[in-house]
Amino acid sequence: MSQENDQENDIEVDDPAPSFKNGVVAITGGTSGIGYAIAERFLRAQASVVIVGSDAARGHAAEERLRRTASSLELPNEAWFVQADVANPAAVDQAVSSIAQRYGHLESLVCSAGVGRKARLLETAASDFARLFQVNVQGAVTAVQAAAPLLTVSRGSVVLVSSDAGIVGEPDIGAYSVTKAALNMAGKMLALDLAASGVRVNVIAPGDVVPGMRTMLRPGEEVRSADDFMKWKFPPLGRYGQASEIADVALFLSSKSASFMTGAVIPVDGGMRAGLDWA
Numbered sequence: 001m002s003q004e005n006d007q008e009n010d011i012e013v014d015d016p017a018p019s020f021k022n023g024v025v026a027i028t029g030g031t032s033g034i035g036y037a038i039a040e041r042f043l044r045a046q047a048s049v050v051i052v053g054s055d056a057a058r059g060h061a062a063e064e065r066l067r068r069t070a071s072s073l074e075l076p077n078e079a080w081f082v083q084a085d086v087a088n089p090a091a092v093d094q095a096v097s098s099i100a101q102r103y104g105h106l107e108s109l110v111c112s113a114g115v116g117r118k119a120r121l122l123e124t125a126a127s128d129f130a131r132l133f134q135v136n137v138q139g140a141v142t143a144v145q146a147a148a149p150l151l152t153v154s155r156g157s158v159v160l161v162s163s164d165a166g167i168v169g170e171p172d173i174g175a176y177s178v179t180k181a182a183l184n185m186a187g188k189m190l191a192l193d194l195a196a197s198g199v200r201v202n203v204i205a206p207g208d209v210v211p212g213m214r215t216m217l218r219p220g221e222e223v224r225s226a227d228d229f230m231k232w233k234f235p236p237l238g239r240y241g242q243a244s245e246i247a248d249v250a251l252f253l254s255s256k257s258a259s260f261m262t263g264a265v266i267p268v269d270g271g272m273r274a275g276l277d278w279a
C-alpha cells in the first residue's frame with residue numbers, strides 16, 4: 001500500500017461508539033447469555049434497558065447485576081426486569097403496556113428469548129414442536145406487534161436474534177432449525193410491514209456462542225464446555241463466538257449507522273455458513 005493510501009485511510013473518528021442517551025431498549029431474553037450481553041452493551045451506550053424473561057429469580061438477579069454496572073460507571077440510565085412468558089400473548093401485551101406507562105416510547109426492541117431441543121425433526125413430539133414455535137417464532141412476532149406503536153413514536157428498530165441453523169439446518173436440532181428459518185422470514189415480513197412507519201427490522205443469525213443456550217447445555221452446566229456434548233464443529237475462525245460479539249452487531253443494527261438496513265439476515269458466525277468446508 002502506498003504512503004498516499006495510508007494517509008487516505010487515516011480517518012479521524014470522534015466517538016465511534018453509538019450512543020442511545022435517553023433511549024429505551026427492551027430485550028426479551030435479556031436475563032441470560034446473548035440477551036444479557038446485549039442489555040449490558042445498550043446500558044453502557046446510555047440507554048435504559050428493560051429485560052424480559054419468564055424466570056423471576058433469574059430476571060431479578062440479572063437486573064441487580066446491570067444496576068451494579070450502571071452504578072459503577074455512574075450512568076443515569078435504568079435497568080428494569082419485567083417478567084413475561086413470551087409464548088403467552090396476553091403476558092407480552094401486559095409487559096409492553098408497563099413499558100408504555102413508564103416511558104411512552106421505545107428506541108429498540110431486541111427479541112433474543114429462545115429455547116432449543118436436541119432432537120431430529122422426525123423424532124420431535126408435537127408438544128415440543130409447538131413450544132419451540134411458540135417461544136422462538138410466535139413470541140418474537142407478538143412482541144413486535146405489541147411494541148410497534150411505541151417503536152413508531154421514535155422511528156426505532158427491531159433486532160431478532162435467530163440462528164445460523166435457520167440458514168443451513170442442523171438435523172440434530174431439527175425443530176429448532178425450522179423455527180429459526182421461520183423467524184428469518186418473519187423478520188423480512190415485519191420489515192415490510194413496518195417500513196412505512198420508519199421502523200427497521202433486521203435479523204442476526206449467530207453461530208456457536210459462549211456461554212451457550214441453557215436449553216442446549218447439560219443439566220447444571222452454566223457455560224458450554226470444551227467437551228461439548230452437542231459435538232459442534234468449530235467455525236472457520238477457529239473458536240466459538242462471545243455473546244458480546246453478537247451484542248456489538250445488535251447495537252450497530254439499532255443505531256443510525258444502519259439507517260438504510262431493513263429486512264436483512266446477518267450471519268455472525270465466524271464463517272460457519274460461508275460454504276461447505278468439512279476438511
Ligand SMILES: NC(=O)c1ccc[n+]([C@@H]2O[C@H](COP(=O)([O-])OP(=O)(O)OC[C@H]3O[C@@H](n4cnc5c(N)ncnc54)[C@H](OP(=O)(O)O)[C@@H]3O)[C@@H](O)[C@H]2O)c1
Nearest residue numbers: 029031032033034053054055085086113114163209213214
Ligand atoms: N448461544 C448460542 O450459541 C446461540 C447460537 C445461535 C442462536 N442463538 C439464539 O440466541 C438467543 C439467546 O440464546 P442464549 O445463548 O442467550 O440462550 P440462554 O442463555 O438460554 O438465554 C435464553 C433467554 O431466553 C429467555 N426465555 C426462554 N424462554 C422464554 C419464554 N418463554 N419467555 C420469556 N423469556 C424466555 C430466558 O429467560 P428465562 O429462562 O427466564 O425465561 C433467557 O433470558 C436464542 O434465541 C438462541 O436461539 C444462540
